[in-house]
Amino acid sequence: MIGVVLAGLAVAGCQSGGAPSTAGRGEALARAQAMAPKDARLAALYAQSCKACHTVPDTGAPLAGDRTAWDARWAKGLPALVQSTVGGLNGMPPGGQCFACTPADFEALIPFLAGREQS
Numbered sequence: 001m002i003g004v005v006l007a008g009l010a011v012a013g014c015q016s017g018g019a020p021s022t023a024g025r026g027e028a029l030a031r032a033q034a035m036a037p038k039d040a041r042l043a044a045l046y047a048q049s050c051k052a053c054h055t056v057p058d059t060g061a062p063l064a065g066d067r068t069a070w071d072a073r074w075a076k077g078l079p080a081l082v083q084s085t086v087g088g089l090n091g092m093p094p095g096g097q098c099f100a101c102t103p104a105d106f107e108a109l110i111p112f113l114a115g116r117e118q119s
């Protein structure tokens with residue numbers, strides 16, 4: 001558990017803070033950093049976990065609200081996305097490092113991240 005947390009922090013801490021190369025990318029980044037779920041519980045879970053990577057391009061995580069970046073992933077369907085989040089996927093640790101998240105929380109957070117729905 002601690003190893004997973006540390007690995008996640010290392011990934012999140014890896015950001016170089018480099019300037020976005022294009023205006024489009026800059027806009028997507030600014031939007032990702034500004035957005036948060038409307039629901040207070042989801043917003044807290046998001047701020048403690050998903051946000052650390054999904055607003056930081058260098059982590060390899062698709063940016064929050066960047067619909068284009070999420071298109072191919074969204075096409076897998078929500079159940080598959082919940083499954084890869086719970087099980088972890090490459091640079092994403094199991095549960096997206098959210099130890100308090102329930103399956104219902106993931107089902108709400110993922111459409112929010114994918115820019116498909118405001119939570």
Ligand code: HEC
Nearest residue numbers: 008049050053060061073081084090091092096097098109
């Ligand atoms: C430590 C960094 C990190 C954290 C924290 C994190 N993610 Fe991710 N996430 C990633 C990375 C990196 C990918 C891309 C993985 C890949 O496709 O190689 C990803 C991909 C995803 C995907 C797409 C999975 C797929 O099957 O294509 C979903 C959904 C997702 N994250 C949801 C979440 C949610 C919800 C949270 C918060 C509860 C979260 N993530 C927290 C790094 C993170």
